[in-house]
Amino acid sequence: MDDYAVGVLTNIGLFGFLAISAYLLLLAGEMSFGQQAFFGVGAYSGGMLTAMFGWPLPLAAIAAMGLGALAALMVALPTLRLRGLYFAMATLAAAEMARIGFELLHWQVEIEGEKIGPEGTQGFRSIRWVFENGVEPGAYLAIIWLMLAAVVAAILALERARLGATLRGVGEDPELAAALGVDVTRFKLGVAAVAGALAAFGGVLYAHHNTYVEPRNFDIMLGVHSLAYALIGGLGTVFGPLLGVIVDLGLLEGSRFFQGYRMIVFGGLVALLLVFRPRGLLDERMVRWLKQRFS
Amino acid sequence: MLFDLMQNTLDGLAAGASYALLAVGFTLIFGVLRRVNLSYGPAIMLGCYAATLVHLHFGAGLLVLAIVCVLATVLAGAFVERLCFAPHRRGSAIAAMVASFALWMQLEEAAILALPKHLYAFPGLYEGAPLEVAGFTVRIEALVMLGAAVLVCVLLWWTLYRTRFGVAARSVIDSPLAAELSGISVGRVSMGVFALASAIGGLAGFLISASVEQVTPMLGMWSTLKGLLAMMLGGLGSLPGAVVGALVLGLVEAHSQWFLGPQLRDFIAFLLLFVLLAIGPRWMTTR
Amino acid sequence: MAQATLFLILALVVPLPALAQRTQAELACTPTKTDFIYDCSIRLMRGGQPLPGAQITVGADMPSMPMAHNVKPVKAVPGKHAGEYHAKLDLEMLGEWAVKLRLSGPVRDQLILLYDFDEKGARQVTLSGKPLRK
Numbered sequence: 001m002d003d004y005a006v007g008v009l010t011n012i013g014l015f016g017f018l019a020i021s022a023y024l025l026l027l028a029g030e031m032s033f034g035q036q037a038f039f040g041v042g043a044y045s046g047g048m049l050t051a052m053f054g055w056p057l058p059l060a061a062i063a064a065m066g067l068g069a070l071a072a073l074m075v076a077l078p079t080l081r082l083r084g085l086y087f088a089m090a091t092l093a094a095a096e097m098a099r100i101g102f103e104l105l106h107w108q109v110e111i112e113g114e115k116i117g118p119e120g121t122q123g124f125r126s127i128r129w130v131f132e133n134g135v136e137p138g139a140y141l142a143i144i145w146l147m148l149a150a151v152v153a154a155i156l157a158l159e160r161a162r163l164g165a166t167l168r169g170v171g172e173d174p175e176l177a178a179a180l181g182v183d184v185t186r187f188k189l190g191v192a193a194v195a196g197a198l199a200a201f202g203g204v205l206y207a208h209h210n211t212y213v214e215p216r217n218f219d220i221m222l223g224v225h226s227l228a229y230a231l232i233g234g235l236g237t238v239f240g241p242l243l244g245v246i247v248d249l250g251l252l253e254g255s256r257f258f259q260g261y262r263m264i265v266f267g268g269l270v271a272l273l274l275v276f277r278p279r280g281l282l283d284e285r286m287v288r289w290l291k292q293r294f295s
Numbered sequence: 296m297l298f299d300l301m302q303n304t305l306d307g308l309a310a311g312a313s314y315a316l317l318a319v320g321f322t323l324i325f326g327v328l329r330r331v332n333l334s335y336g337p338a339i340m341l342g343c344y345a346a347t348l349v350h351l352h353f354g355a356g357l358l359v360l361a362i363v364c365v366l367a368t369v370l371a372g373a374f375v376e377r378l379c380f381a382p383h384r385r386g387s388a389i390a391a392m393v394a395s396f397a398l399w400m401q402l403e404e405a406a407i408l409a410l411p412k413h414l415y416a417f418p419g420l421y422e423g424a425p426l427e428v429a430g431f432t433v434r435i436e437a438l439v440m441l442g443a444a445v446l447v448c449v450l451l452w453w454t455l456y457r458t459r460f461g462v463a464a465r466s467v468i469d470s471p472l473a474a475e476l477s478g479i480s481v482g483r484v485s486m487g488v489f490a491l492a493s494a495i496g497g498l499a500g501f502l503i504s505a506s507v508e509q510v511t512p513m514l515g516m517w518s519t520l521k522g523l524l525a526m527m528l529g530g531l532g533s534l535p536g537a538v539v540g541a542l543v544l545g546l547v548e549a550h551s552q553w554f555l556g557p558q559l560r561d562f563i564a565f566l567l568l569f570v571l572l573a574i575g576p577r578w579m580t581t582r
Numbered sequence: 583m584a585q586a587t588l589f590l591i592l593a594l595v596v597p598l599p600a601l602a603q604r605t606q607a608e609l610a611c612t613p614t615k616t617d618f619i620y621d622c623s624i625r626l627m628r629g630g631q632p633l634p635g636a637q638i639t640v641g642a643d644m645p646s647m648p649m650a651h652n653v654k655p656v657k658a659v660p661g662k663h664a665g666e667y668h669a670k671l672d673l674e675m676l677g678e679w680a681v682k683l684r685l686s687g688p689v690r691d692q693l694i695l696l697y698d699f700d701e702k703g704a705r706q707v708t709l710s711g712k713p714l715r716k
Contacts, residue, residue, distance in 0.1 A: 011649040078573035093569040100562040212694035267401030271394040275382040278390035
């Protein structure tokens with residue numbers, strides 16, 4: 001594989017975490033415009049733990065996931081009773097506050113004569129754990145996709161179990177779910193925390209892949225893209241959001257065929273696609289049909 | 296101190312007037328269609344870029360630029376309506392919104408392909424010095440903006456309450472189904488509302504570009520964000536609310552910019568929205 | 583795969599010491615006749631000395647759209663002087679790019695250089711995130 005293919009596949013994997021995070025919330029009936037904030041929390045906290053405090057990456061990743069979940073809970077607690085656009089705007093406001101928070105974050109420590117740490121709008125350089133530990137790009141790619149595969153497997157198992165039915169039930173008809181004895185608010189809080197942790201995990205991996213992050217990385221564009229990927233790919237299965245990422249980053253960006261015009265092609269394609277498949281390529285009906293076909 | 300407060304208030308009202316123009320267009324679409332049009336801002340950006348292109352090639356004057364800006368924005372708006380909103384009229388609001396996001400990408404890229412530089416000069420609305428009134432500085436551009444906002448509100452009220460189109464639009468707001476049953480073409484009303492909102496947006500974009508005397512690729516996102524913020528602050532879907540929300544946003548920004556700096560200015564605006572949504576006062580979250 | 587897993591487990595147990603001495607890079611770009619294509623020369627320094635013999639792959643990312651809009655990386659070729667390298671960058675649009683230098687050979691590292699590309703060339707960005715209005 002050449003460098004470029006490795007780079008594109010790495011990006012697809014990294015974006016995959018964020019798209020799945022948006023997907024989980026969509027299943028629970030909530031549209032979040034703010035998942036990029038937890039991606040950012042993961043990137044910053046994970047990067048700080050390895051670069052400034054010498055933690056090994058796996059430990060830092062676990063801690064960052066915890067922080068991502070915590071941040072997601074803090075946003076979800078006061079906003080989850082909001083519906084539709086109100087929730088979307090509340091999460092957007094929270095995410096923009098987080099981004100400005102990163103702009104205001106100045107905290108550097110001196111390591112071997114070099115100041116390392118977040119420097120406000122100047123960004124945060126030298127997140128070099130992956131390099132200092134000699135992880136080759138191919139190996140890092142394998143780590144990312146292994147982790148993503150684990151997440152996908154866990155969600156597939158969850159969808160098979162009763163929990164999956166509950167999740168879709170809460171999303172489609174919260175009143176009915178409540179009548180059936182589900183504590184809808186607590187359930188949604190749980191989903192929000194898991195989605196936040198997933199986004200944060202993607203963020204940690206992103207920061208260490210790129211060695212550099214800055215506040216602008218985590219603006220509204222990132223969040224709306226992940227939401228769009230989930231919806232384009234389809235809400236019927238966890239492979240939907242991944243398919244969305246692959247269609248954009250893999251086919252359009254990766255082929256270079258539409259260089260310079262990629263967004264024009266992508267934008268038109270998505271709008272047309274949604275006319276015919278408003279719940280995405282792999283929507284519930286398609287998934288049911290595929291299952292009958294192949295089992 | 297008191298002087299600063301007064302001057303900030305004036306500046307805030309001036310900024311609020313431009314937000315009001317953006318928010319009114321946004322609210323019109325949301326109020327009638329119950330759909331969020333994320334590519335509202337990028338359509339405005341496309342309009343302003345078209346005007347900049349005409350200015351660069353033909354050196355056209357302000358009036359021509361204003362017309363080009365409004366027309367191009369309306370065309371872009373109509374394109375968005377056909378592709379993102381007409382097909383989802385009875386369907387999913389989320390699908391319509393994501394589709395409008397997709398076209399956001401498209402419109403922005405089209406504008407950037409036409410004018411790839413990071414910044415283009417736009418002819419200024421007024422070349423002279425700002426007014427000095429009792430020691431306060433008042434920019435002429437701000438007065439024009441305020442005047443335009445008032446004029447647009449009056450015209451809009453007249454359109455909604457004194458014309459047949461307005462009757463149709465209001466009955467669609469009350470109940471799309473009942474409107475359809477009584478023979479009103481919801482599709483035509485929707486198209487008309489889009490054209491009207493886009494025209495207002497185009498005018499807003501022209502006035503904003505001419506008063507900051509530049510256009511940048513940030514204009515699309517900036518317009519969508521400010522319009523959405525003002526609309527949300529004013530309670531969803533109410534036109535007077537949108538104007539109040541826009542003025543509040545302008546005032547809050549001006550004061551927090553002065554006392555806390557530009558980064559915290561945006562922070563405070565988002566914090567205000569977040570807290571208001573979290574407390575959820577009735578005037579904000581019903582409807 | 584197995585290697586990666588083993589590596590993860592190892593990494594949990596033994597945090598390795600950081601390398602000494604950082605590599606520094608400077609970039610100078612001039613536009614070519616074709617839009618968005620730049621001729622760039624890179625100067626690598628290490629501990630105040632030019633650093634020759636490195637293999638450099640040059641890529642670029644847009645900060646406001648991470649993980650998308652990345653430019654196909656190219657290999658830089660050594661120039662006349664020690665520590666000097668040349669590469670042709672094909673960007674998709676003007677504006678700010680985070681130029682990524684991935685070094686292999688005697689030094690393994692990744693350097694990020696923030697530059698603003700316009701029709702005259704590229705300038706290093708000192709403060710990012712300019713607001714639209716004053």
